[in-house]
Amino acid sequence: MKLLLIGDVHIRTNTPRSRTDNIVEVLRYKFKQLTEIVNDKSVEAVICTGDIFDIAKTNNESLLLAKELFDGLGVPVYTIIGNHDMIGNSIKNHEMSSLNILEMIAYDFNIINMGNNILKDEVQLIPRHYGDKSYSTSINGLVIDNVYKLLVSHTMVVDAPTMFESVSTKEVFDETDADFVLVGHNHKKFYQRWVNKDMKDCVVYNPGALLRLTIAEGDYNREVEVGLLDTCTNNLERLILNSNNSFKIDEIEEMTEVISRTLTSFMDVQMSNIRTVEDILLEIAHINNIPENIVNKALQKLKKH
Numbered sequence: 524m525k526l527l528l529i530g531d532v533h534i535r536t537n538t539p540r541s542r543t544d545n546i547v548e549v550l551r552y553k554f555k556q557l558t559e560i561v562n563d564k565s566v567e568a569v570i571c572t573g574d575i576f577d578i579a580k581t582n583n584e585s586l587l588l589a590k591e592l593f594d595g596l597g598v599p600v601y602t603i604i605g606n607h608d609m610i611g612n613s614i615k616n617h618e619m620s621s622l623n624i625l626e627m628i629a630y631d632f633n634i635i636n637m638g639n640n641i642l643k644d645e646v647q648l649i650p651r652h653y654g655d656k657s658y659s660t661s662i663n664g665l666v667i668d669n670v671y672k673l674l675v676s677h678t679m680v681v682d683a684p685t686m687f688e689s690v691s692t693k694e695v696f697d698e699t700d701a702d703f704v705l706v707g708h709n710h711k712k713f714y715q716r717w718v719n720k721d722m723k724d725c726v727v728y729n730p731g732a733l734l735r736l737t738i739a740e741g742d743y744n745r746e747v748e749v750g751l752l753d754t755c756t757n758n759l760e761r762l763i764l765n766s767n768n769s770f771k772i773d774e775i776e777e778m779t780e781v782i783s784r785t786l787t788s789f790m791d792v793q794m795s796n797i798r799t800v801e802d803i804l805l806e807i808a809h810i811n812n813i814p815e816n817i818v819n820k821a822l823q824k825l826k827k828h
């Protein structure tokens with residue numbers, strides 16, 4: 524089966540202050556390209572990493588825009604639930620969420636579940652919504668044999684383990700026997716191919732978010748991509764999307780506003796570099812210009828504990 528893999532979408536109708544273009548036009552242009560890929564490459568379904576909406580209980584305009592965009596793809600869409608789709612970061616509030624309403628009003632838009640996850644008797648989608656860190660391919664202890672297993676997860680996968688919400692590739696390697704692991708949450712791209720314990724060729728892939736939502740350097744310079752997966756060969760083609768926006772950092776007038784809005788993503792980057800208590804101490808010492816001899820004394824004290 525040919526599947527189109529897309530990252531976090533974050534649909535919204537009000538343009539973030541960190542952009543000077545029109546977010547609705549940008550979304551329509553991105554989805555126009557997705558529709559062209561679906562038609563040109565005979566894609567049979569689109570799989571998304573979640574965070575469909577930027578805000579879990581969004582406005583009607585965003586809800587209708589999401590319906591228009593996903594219906595326009597012309598093929599079934601399957602997604603998991605990201606943290607931005609969860610009211611209060613909890614799946615318990617799902618019924619009240621805009622994502623739940625979208626599933627009801629869109630033509631063929633599906634949150635992956637036990638009832639809809641086997642495609643054409645050959646591909647099994649395994650949902651891991653935000654907060655679920657299991658990479659096992661069983662669902663409630665049940666494993667189906669002789670199908671291609673595509674695990675879709677909203678938990679961040681990174682090279683090295685951090686003390687925050689992320690899973691290392693090593694942990695994923697050890698736990699999963701999926702053929703392909705599609706991940707979201709982190710808006711950066713991530714790709715790794717490996718041979719698992721059963722000598723099976725596997726892939727872990729994060730296409731990165733479908734839009735650039737901040738002007739944090741890594742996000743601003745990122746070329747937006749999507750994945751074209753052929754489940755018969757386990758081959759992934761990585762396609763770069765065109766950008767129609769012309770927003771420049773120096774065009775943005777209210778820099779202080781922008782800084783406050785990008786601070787969260789900046790903090791995420793900073794946090795992902797922190798792994799131990801020593802790292803936290805060094806980071807605080809660095810920010811506050813604390814003299815080296817005091818830092819060393821503090822580090823020695825830490826070692827004693």
Ligand SMILES: [Mn+2]
Binds near residue numbers: 574605607709732
């Ligand atoms: Mn996201």
